[in-house]
Amino acid sequence: MxxxxxxxxxxxxxxxxxxxxxSNQRPSSTIEFKSDITEKKSVxxxxxxxxCSACSYNEEKETNISWSxxxxxxxxxxxxxxxxxxxxxxxxxxxxxxxxAFTAHILKYKYGMNPLTVTWAPHLYTDIGWExxxxxxxxxxxxNILYTPNGILHKEMTKNAFHNLLHPFQPFIVGQRIIGxxxxxxxxVKLVMYGENQAEYGNAIEENTNPIMNMDFFSSDDExxxxxxxxxxxxxxxxxxxxxxxxLPYIAPKKEDLVSSGIQVHYLGYYLKWDPQECYYYAxxxxxxxxxxxxxxxxxxxxxxxxxKIDPFHYFTTLIKFGIGxxxxxxxxxxxxxxxxxxxxVYLVNKYDEEFPKKYFKDFLKYISTSENEFWKTVDKxxxxxxxxxxxxxxxxxxxxxxx
Amino acid sequence: MKIVIVDYDIGNVRxxxxxxxxxxxxxxxxxDSEVIxxxxxIVLPGVGAYSHAMKNLKKxxxxxxxxxxxxxxxxxxxxxxxxxxxxxxSEEFGITxxxxxxxxxxxxxxxxxxxxxxxxxxxxxxxxxxFLKWDxxxxxxxxxNSEMYFIHSYVAKLDNENEVLSVTDFHNVTFCSALKKGNxxxxxxHPEKSSQIGLKIIKNFIKICR
Amino acid sequence: MKRKxxxxxxxxxxxxxxxxxxxxxxxxxxxxxxxxxxKYYNEGADEIILMDAVAAYYDRxxxxxxxxxxxxxxxxxxxxxxxxxxxxxxxxxxxxxxxKVAINTQAVHNSNxxxxxxxxxxxxxxVGSIEAKKVSDNNWEVYIDNxxxxxxxxxxxxxxxxxxLGVGEIMITSIDNEGTKKGFDLELNKIISESISVPIISSGxxxxxxxxxxxIIASNIDAVAIASILHYNIExxxxxxxxxxxxxxxxxxx
Numbered sequence: 001m002x003x004x005x006x007x008x009x010x011x012x013x014x015x016x017x018x019x020x021x022x023s024n025q026r027p028s029s030t031i032e033f034k035s036d037i038t039e040k041k042s043v044x045x046x047x048x049x050x051x052c053s054a055c056s057y058n059e060e061k062e063t064n065i066s067w068s069x070x071x072x073x074x075x076x077x078x079x080x081x082x083x084x085x086x087x088x089x090x091x092x093x094x095x096x097x098x099x100x101a102f103t104a105h106i107l108k109y110k111y112g113m114n115p116l117t118v119t120w121a122p123h124l125y126t127d128i129g130w131e132x133x134x135x136x137x138x139x140x141x142x143x144n145i146l147y148t149p150n151g152i153l154h155k156e157m158t159k160n161a162f163h164n165l166l167h168p169f170q171p172f173i174v175g176q177r178i179i180g181x182x183x184x185x186x187x188x189v190k191l192v193m194y195g196e197n198q199a200e201y202g203n204a205i206e207e208n209t210n211p212i213m214n215m216d217f218f219s220s221d222d223e224x225x226x227x228x229x230x231x232x233x234x235x236x237x238x239x240x241x242x243x244x245x246x247x248l249p250y251i252a253p254k255k256e257d258l259v260s261s262g263i264q265v266h267y268l269g270y271y272l273k274w275d276p277q278e279c280y281y282y283a284x285x286x287x288x289x290x291x292x293x294x295x296x297x298x299x300x301x302x303x304x305x306x307x308x309k310i311d312p313f314h315y316f317t318t319l320i321k322f323g324i325g326x327x328x329x330x331x332x333x334x335x336x337x338x339x340x341x342x343x344x345x346v347y348l349v350n351k352y353d354e355e356f357p358k359k360y361f362k363d364f365l366k367y368i369s370t371s372e373n374e375f376w377k378t379v380d381k382x383x384x385x386x387x388x389x390x391x392x393x394x395x396x397x398x399x400x401x402x403x404x
Numbered sequence: 405m406k407i408v409i410v411d412y413d414i415g416n417v418r419x420x421x422x423x424x425x426x427x428x429x430x431x432x433x434x435x436d437s438e439v440i441x442x443x444x445x446i447v448l449p450g451v452g453a454y455s456h457a458m459k460n461l462k463k464x465x466x467x468x469x470x471x472x473x474x475x476x477x478x479x480x481x482x483x484x485x486x487x488x489x490x491x492x493x494s495e496e497f498g499i500t501x502x503x504x505x506x507x508x509x510x511x512x513x514x515x516x517x518x519x520x521x522x523x524x525x526x527x528x529x530x531x532x533x534x535f536l537k538w539d540x541x542x543x544x545x546x547x548x549n550s551e552m553y554f555i556h557s558y559v560a561k562l563d564n565e566n567e568v569l570s571v572t573d574f575h576n577v578t579f580c581s582a583l584k585k586g587n588x589x590x591x592x593x594h595p596e597k598s599s600q601i602g603l604k605i606i607k608n609f610i611k612i613c614r
Numbered sequence: 615m616k617r618k619x620x621x622x623x624x625x626x627x628x629x630x631x632x633x634x635x636x637x638x639x640x641x642x643x644x645x646x647x648x649x650x651x652x653k654y655y656n657e658g659a660d661e662i663i664l665m666d667a668v669a670a671y672y673d674r675x676x677x678x679x680x681x682x683x684x685x686x687x688x689x690x691x692x693x694x695x696x697x698x699x700x701x702x703x704x705x706x707x708x709x710x711x712x713x714k715v716a717i718n719t720q721a722v723h724n725s726n727x728x729x730x731x732x733x734x735x736x737x738x739x740x741v742g743s744i745e746a747k748k749v750s751d752n753n754w755e756v757y758i759d760n761x762x763x764x765x766x767x768x769x770x771x772x773x774x775x776x777x778x779l780g781v782g783e784i785m786i787t788s789i790d791n792e793g794t795k796k797g798f799d800l801e802l803n804k805i806i807s808e809s810i811s812v813p814i815i816s817s818g819x820x821x822x823x824x825x826x827x828x829x830i831i832a833s834n835i836d837a838v839a840i841a842s843i844l845h846y847n848i849e850x851x852x853x854x855x856x857x858x859x860x861x862x863x864x865x866x867x868x
Contacts, residue, residue: 452736
């Protein structure tokens, strides 16, 4: 039998981690503004025992790391940057969700820093997202700058990203990654602190042992060739509709500028043992955070990532491209943190992973000026044959996670 | 010593069983006539509808068995609906005949069911004495006004005040919360659910059975 | 006339752990179910409620073993809830030693289930459980699946309907307040207590003793279910009851 074609250079054989429920199709973080449909995706690593790198890292986290030592390192780091004249001394990028709420609040109220939170605006705020953001300020007692990019350009880039890459969030992620360092430069602040390290979830383990975010993620020396939705900046400009100035929010600071400003980007998750569920409790108790009143579509929880109406479509597209939906991400993380067993995760993934996010479907279609027909045409084009097949007239995943 | 819990598919027998076990006796669950007649004491449990309970007693042929047992004058403890079954009849859903071991009838709690006076009566409420002394009864050494767990909408109205062992208040109604006729005892409340004091009552019943 | 109230310890359980969430979200482990149940019994709890916190996820109620154990050492009423979907589930719960079952989701899907259950087992066994989320002034919406799915149904109307269907009691949980330790939703409880004639258990929000006394005095509810205040050792149950009894207008069993 001939091998089925695998898009994006994904591994042909689908395997599921023996400890959590993530599959070997999970992509690692990429440098988004270089992102292209033809590129081969680098994926999460599985060791020879069939265990994914996120689980391996987690074991390390539980046994080999001295958290008191790490916290000591944090104290030393913060002592270095703490302002003596009342100015802002740390930029905390985030939306006021449980992770950034925790990060900003604890830096201020436990560690005595003076954070400025900066928010890269969601495409379309949900009511609960807006309320939580406001509460972050009003109840959490923090300062915030909300940066909303030019909607016309943002929508066009998102539309292109959806149709060309089936990755509608790509432009958003570009802006989100650079807002921390950009704002740091603008305000003369040298320290940027994110919450958890994405490596917790499966990026290369080496990234976890290095607290400083790789500069490549957010700095570029070749602006006109930066790609948004698979289209180069110079091509947007050539269309006559945009000027280079319109791209200011997406242009990463130059590497040498960052280096000479002495800006450092760190993850709090390197210094404090990270537990997203505990961030939820902390946020409720300290920053007025409220969980989604209803179960989030595509998963079982109410507290993860709930501020953008477009967000569910990010996960829907990962489901199409990699066979991994939102529930898989949530469940895998909760297995690692000991909140649920693998068996329970399998049940949940099979129950919720493929749920279509219909609540904001119309809003999404409107945002990217796409008809429902066009939406499905694009979606179906991106179903890799090694993941999907047509069964009884419907698209079905060839491989679903199962009990071992 | 053998204490038998009458088994007729009604009532929370596991709790009653546990309570007796806690007090040193492992009771037998049975509806067999020989086992029951040879018991040193029996417990008649019950929750739910009167007519359904009587139907089940009939099904297991227990009506005659229980009447015969009562003739031996050995101790009986009727709990909640089990106490109500000892009376002559109930007016729940039309008139249903009971065991007739105690003269009187079961009636709806004589109070209007409103937002202020909710039914069923689900409360921990105090036992107050009537005319009978509590000495040597199942209420032996139970302090006055001890609160027991009640859950019911119907109450027993005894013909004979001398058989009313304790009374309890529900808003402005005073009803019979425990009865005694010779060795026949009834608790409207659930001794097996009334914490340590309830266990004391179970212990008292065991003593009476010896 | 003194307001009487039962003080009920509520344990939300996942597998072998008591958990405590906020707004019915989060599964932070706080203790062992049987140990805590026994502790609260010894401290004078009037009743225990055992809820299977993840029944909605896994489509089953998993508490039989815990209930059986509880029943053998705890001699106060036990209510079991979470994932009660069929008549057989109720039978299993009662056979394990539960006195009452609390039903929410299945009642909303099929109101006949309540009618049938109360006819078979008796009203006093059936507690209608309502999870309420505030929508606007004086308007709360019924949620199911452990506070995850909205139904569009008005809480007050549903409470009245449940009474008509034959429940013996209603337990009302405020999703907005539960786990926050900021106090009960007094308005919600007042409105419900003035709309139905079966006893009401109020759940969600107790963080200190005055929250509980405020609730008892301000509304016509009959029982208070508390969780965070106990599981986080904010107050001991015996202290709560003692202090409540010091109020002129309140009576609880000591």
